[in-house]
Amino acid sequence: MARTPARAGAPGSVSTLALAATVARRFHVEGMTKVEIARQLGVSRFKVARLLSTAVDHGLVRIEIHPPASLDGEMSEELRARFGLRSAFVVVPEEDGVDGGRRAVARFTAGLLEEVVTPEDVVGLAWGRTISVLSAGVRAPLHCRCVQLSGALPRPDVRESAVDVVHRIAEATGSSAVTFYAPLAVPDAATAEGLRSQSGIAEALAEHDSLTRAVVSIGYWAAGESTAYDSLSPADRDALTAAGACAELTGLLFGVDGTALPDLADRVVGVTVEQLRRTPDVIAMASGLGRALGTAAALRSGVVSTLVTHTTHARQVLDLPEPAPRAARRPAARPSRPRRSP
Amino acid sequence: MARTPARAGAPGSVSTLALAATVARRFHVEGMTKVEIARQLGVSRFKVARLLSTAVDHGLVRIEIHPPASLDGEMSEELRARFGLRSAFVVVPEEDGVDGGRRAVARFTAGLLEEVVTPEDVVGLAWGRTISVLSAGVRAPLHCRCVQLSGALPRPDVRESAVDVVHRIAEATGSSAVTFYAPLAVPDAATAEGLRSQSGIAEALAEHDSLTRAVVSIGYWAAGESTAYDSLSPADRDALTAAGACAELTGLLFGVDGTALPDLADRVVGVTVEQLRRTPDVIAMASGLGRALGTAAALRSGVVSTLVTHTTHARQVLDLPEPAPRAARRPAARPSRPRRSP
DNA sequence: CATTGCTCCGCTCATCTGAGCGGGCTACTC
DNA sequence: GAGTAGCCCGCTCAGATGAGCGGAGCAATG
Numbered sequence: 001m002a003r004t005p006a007r008a009g010a011p012g013s014v015s016t017l018a019l020a021a022t023v024a025r026r027f028h029v030e031g032m033t034k035v036e037i038a039r040q041l042g043v044s045r046f047k048v049a050r051l052l053s054t055a056v057d058h059g060l061v062r063i064e065i066h067p068p069a070s071l072d073g074e075m076s077e078e079l080r081a082r083f084g085l086r087s088a089f090v091v092v093p094e095e096d097g098v099d100g101g102r103r104a105v106a107r108f109t110a111g112l113l114e115e116v117v118t119p120e121d122v123v124g125l126a127w128g129r130t131i132s133v134l135s136a137g138v139r140a141p142l143h144c145r146c147v148q149l150s151g152a153l154p155r156p157d158v159r160e161s162a163v164d165v166v167h168r169i170a171e172a173t174g175s176s177a178v179t180f181y182a183p184l185a186v187p188d189a190a191t192a193e194g195l196r197s198q199s200g201i202a203e204a205l206a207e208h209d210s211l212t213r214a215v216v217s218i219g220y221w222a223a224g225e226s227t228a229y230d231s232l233s234p235a236d237r238d239a240l241t242a243a244g245a246c247a248e249l250t251g252l253l254f255g256v257d258g259t260a261l262p263d264l265a266d267r268v269v270g271v272t273v274e275q276l277r278r279t280p281d282v283i284a285m286a287s288g289l290g291r292a293l294g295t296a297a298a299l300r301s302g303v304v305s306t307l308v309t310h311t312t313h314a315r316q317v318l319d320l321p322e323p324a325p326r327a328a329r330r331p332a333a334r335p336s337r338p339r340r341s342p
Numbered sequence: 343m344a345r346t347p348a349r350a351g352a353p354g355s356v357s358t359l360a361l362a363a364t365v366a367r368r369f370h371v372e373g374m375t376k377v378e379i380a381r382q383l384g385v386s387r388f389k390v391a392r393l394l395s396t397a398v399d400h401g402l403v404r405i406e407i408h409p410p411a412s413l414d415g416e417m418s419e420e421l422r423a424r425f426g427l428r429s430a431f432v433v434v435p436e437e438d439g440v441d442g443g444r445r446a447v448a449r450f451t452a453g454l455l456e457e458v459v460t461p462e463d464v465v466g467l468a469w470g471r472t473i474s475v476l477s478a479g480v481r482a483p484l485h486c487r488c489v490q491l492s493g494a495l496p497r498p499d500v501r502e503s504a505v506d507v508v509h510r511i512a513e514a515t516g517s518s519a520v521t522f523y524a525p526l527a528v529p530d531a532a533t534a535e536g537l538r539s540q541s542g543i544a545e546a547l548a549e550h551d552s553l554t555r556a557v558v559s560i561g562y563w564a565a566g567e568s569t570a571y572d573s574l575s576p577a578d579r580d581a582l583t584a585a586g587a588c589a590e591l592t593g594l595l596f597g598v599d600g601t602a603l604p605d606l607a608d609r610v611v612g613v614t615v616e617q618l619r620r621t622p623d624v625i626a627m628a629s630g631l632g633r634a635l636g637t638a639a640a641l642r643s644g645v646v647s648t649l650v651t652h653t654t655h656a657r658q659v660l661d662l663p664e665p666a667p668r669a670a671r672r673p674a675a676r677p678s679r680p681r682r683s684p
Numbered sequence: 685c686a687t688t689g690c691t692c693c694g695c696t697c698a699t700c701t702g703a704g705c706g707g708g709c710t711a712c713t714c
Numbered sequence: 715g716a717g718t719a720g721c722c723c724g725c726t727c728a729g730a731t732g733a734g735c736g737g738a739g740c741a742a743t744g
Contacts, residue, residue, distance in 0.1 A: 044724060044725095047723080050723090141740095
């Protein structure tokens with residue numbers, strides 16, 4: 001009398017797996033609750049939960065997420081894991097060229113904000129070309145509070161000042177605007193300190209302590225690749241380059257390995273690294289070509305929680321060699337830990 | 343300034359879908375809870391739930407269940423839907439031939455019982471070749487109560503009587519056995535009534551009112567295809583054939599369309615159709631060749647909740663033409679109704 | 685304007701679900 | 715054959731979840 005090697009009701013037997021499969025079907029596909037399934041089968045709901053686990057353990061259940069075609073899910077996930085981000089979105093631009101990428105990123109971020117911002121939010125807004133494009137795309141009534149993150153005066157290639165951008169967004173979304181007039185950085189720390197305590201500016205800067213979100217764009221420390229770089233004197237630029245500046249966020253500088261550089265900080269009128277770090281959700285936009293190093297540096301700073309970029313840029317960032325130095329490799333997000341597990 | 347047709351944050355926009363996709367990934371793949379996701383994103387948990395729904399609605403989430411290779415998931419589902427069963431298992435036999443199929447079905451059912459039966463269960467056991475094979479395969483300590491469903495005396499091709507089978511299973515599983523000695527059917531109703539009220543039999547039959555499960559095999563009304571058929575006199579057989587008998591379950595007869603035939607019922611010593619219908623889980627085993635009509639008839643009776651069969655038989659049953667007559671088509675189980683839905 | 689119908693949102697409440705616990709059984713060990 | 719390690723089970727309880735509700739904003743309409 002030939003007998004199968006595995007005992008009939010043992011875990012891993014055909015009956016068990018078959019049962020697990022049908023239970024999984026009812027739960028995942030038909031959407032029945034575990035209690036319902038348990039009643040139908042005449043077993044305890046715990047049994048059902050365990051059958052569900054064994055179904056997962058034996059690979060009987062496969063769940064696939066297919067992001068919309070205009071989003072590169074694979075690279076998004078790769079970026080997220082590599083830099084320990086909370087979210088990463090790699091947009092597939094519809095138009096070519098640097099501007100196409102920037103527009104796609106800005107538009108996507110606009111949609112993201114419309115989706116995610118609530119009236120309770122205090123949203124900090126940086127200044128730059130991408131943000132300027134973004135400001136044209138937000139329409140939904142968010143009724144939040146929009147706060148200018150740093151000083152900035154108009155430049156030839158960006159028609160609007162930081163103040164204009166904040167006001168534009170606030171108006172379009174029925175939000176309140178908190179702005180102040182100041183340059184991004186001033187020649188010396190004392191002047192900066194003076195400006196910071198100046199009435200009208202101090203109140204605005206105080207808001208930076210209660211930010212719930214911040215929208216910034218990642219600048220690369222090179223001519224034309226960073227609003228901060230372009231706003232400074234040649235002497236400053238060189239000094240900061242020598243100090244190791246690589247990435248810039250709202251006037252804050254970071255080295256290749258992501259360490260915050262203090263050199264410019266005391267002369268900047270705007271949000272501080274600490275304030276940004278305390279902000280629950282920091283959304284960074286990265287676009288352009290040849291600035292991958294800057295993006296990587298900014299992401300290593302740990303300040304950014306959400307990244308929005310486009311395919312070309314994402315590819316460049318991911319193709320960058322992993323930095324050899326520093327402490328051990330970072331833990332790459334967190335390994336997948338399914339809830340229902342022993 | 344070209345604008346995309348769909349507004350940025352509108353439902354169905356890229357940002358919304360992208361967000362829905364990442365939320366879905368975190369929920370389904372990483373196993374995060376909705377509350378966690380909501381906290382991370384800075385939105386309400388309801389928002390997360392809705393994003394999850396839109397992800398499903400837009401087909402961003404695909405969940406596939408892969409039953410073990412030794413089970414034909416497709417036919418199982420087809421049978422289940424066609425006959426409105428609660429579960430159907432189509433086993434892929436390892437050995438060929440009629441006996442191979444029967445053994446596979448019996449062994450699978452044995453495993454199913456080990457998996458599903460609890461000490462609170464009162465399990466009714468029919469009599470037949472398949473159940474006889476099954477009784478050799480149940481080993482796990484179920485500590486339930488095993489009740490004989492119908493009378494039956496030994497026959498040349500089945501070494502054991504119904505009593506033997508019940509005792510064997512009870513012993514192997516540490517369960518109590520409730521049995522009685524009687525033939526399956528007697529020549530007239532009065533004799534049957536007498537037997538039913540006889541001490542020793544009456545007590546056993548009383549248990550049929552509190553059955554929680556029943557294990558039966560489906561017989562086809564033809565020579566050698568039904569224990570009942572073979573136990574009766576030629577005259578009885580012909581009369582019942584004329585009455586439209588097609589399928590048999592524990593001595594209970596059904597017509598092609600699934601209606602219970604009263605003709606033999608009053609001369610049978612065993613469970614009644616009503617009692618079987620009240621039993622929460624009726625597991626029917628179907629195997630063999632050329633008895634598809636009987637299986638279909640039995641399934642149409644609505645008595646069976648769980649079906650176990652093998653590929654060849656399942657194919658034959660599914661290839662049967664749908665019955666044209668009777669009321670409208672039956673509702674085919676129930677349409678998939680995912681929990682999270684508007 | 686007021687009305688109506690729509691959509692989107694977050695709340696409340698009852699139900700469902702997960703984590704962890706201890707009892708009972710098995711199988712192995714000395 | 716007593717000990718014990720491992721397992722499977724169902725319970726309890728806090729926390730997560732779904733269904734349904736009503737309010738707010740918006741648009742088309744009378």
